[in-house]
Amino acid sequence: xxxxxxxxxxxxxxxxxxxxxxxxxxxxxxxxxxxxxxxxxxxxxxxxxxxxxxxxxxxxxxxxxxxxxxxxxxxxxxxxxxxxxxxxxxxxxxxxxxxxxxxxxxxxxxxxxxxx
Amino acid sequence: xxxxxxxxxxxxxxxxxxxxxxxxxxxxxxxxxxxxxxxxxxxxxxxxxxxxxxxxxxxxxxxxxxxxxxxxxxxxxxxxxxxxxxxxxxxxxxxxxxxxxxxxxxxxxxxxxxx
Numbered sequence: 001x002x003x004x005x006x007x008x009x010x011x012x013x014x015x016x017x018x019x020x021x022x023x024x025x026x027x028x029x030x031x032x033x034x035x036x037x038x039x040x041x042x043x044x045x046x047x048x049x050x051x052x053x054x055x056x057x058x059x060x061x062x063x064x065x066x067x068x069x070x071x072x073x074x075x076x077x078x079x080x081x082x083x084x085x086x087x088x089x090x091x092x093x094x095x096x097x098x099x100x101x102x103x104x105x106x107x108x109x110x111x112x113x114x115x116x
Numbered sequence: 117x118x119x120x121x122x123x124x125x126x127x128x129x130x131x132x133x134x135x136x137x138x139x140x141x142x143x144x145x146x147x148x149x150x151x152x153x154x155x156x157x158x159x160x161x162x163x164x165x166x167x168x169x170x171x172x173x174x175x176x177x178x179x180x181x182x183x184x185x186x187x188x189x190x191x192x193x194x195x196x197x198x199x200x201x202x203x204x205x206x207x208x209x210x211x212x213x214x215x216x217x218x219x220x221x222x223x224x225x226x227x228x229x230x231x
Binding site: 004041042043044045048050055056058088090092097101102103104105106107108109110112 | 146147151164166204224
């Protein structure tokens with residue numbers, strides 16, 4: 001199984017809502033990632049988890065709260081978002097690179113988020 | 117800051133022609149990766165080339181890496197309409213703390229293959 005799944009596929013939320021994005025993989029990968037991608041732009045890294053611990057936070061606003069309940073699951077909790085947070089949110093997983101370096105990442109199809 | 121920069125930003129060719137995309141980067145790397153993204157979908161990994169490798173092949177794809185020039189190229193031979201997508205190079209670099217590595221994506225090349 002080389003698939004990363006993400007739910008939901010689409011999400012529309014108001015600025016006062018609380019919602020969560022979910023990501024799952026069963027490849028035995030111990031690194032999981034959240035990226036944000038705006039239209040016609042490259043993905044931008046938000047968070048990295050390695051062995052279920054947060055290892056990189058790219059100065060993401062606190063209205064985005066990641067969680068890694070176990071080695072297969074990654075959540076992104078959303079609260080009080082702004083319209084400019086509308087984007088495609090991509091989850092990825094990989095083996096953790098030994099001695100530095102980032103190994104091949106496997107991406108999910110993404111959640112398209114619209115904040116009204 | 118942008119680690120990888122692709123060139124050209126957009127490329128339009130006819131089916132059967134070859135497509136070449138270039139990527140330049142600024143700092144030393146452990147490896148460089150190429151990904152493909154169909155419109156509005158997730159990214160698909162194409163090739164990973166390590167800093168001690170100069171060339172790698174996978175099917176119709178050929179990637180070269182020149183660490184002295186800090187550049188890489190992706191060649192797609194005998195292109196097909198189904199190759200129409202955005203192509204990104206991605207390089208690894210340490211985060212601000214220096215102890216963890218992350219992928220930084222270039223701006224991408226939008227390839228259109230006309231039937």
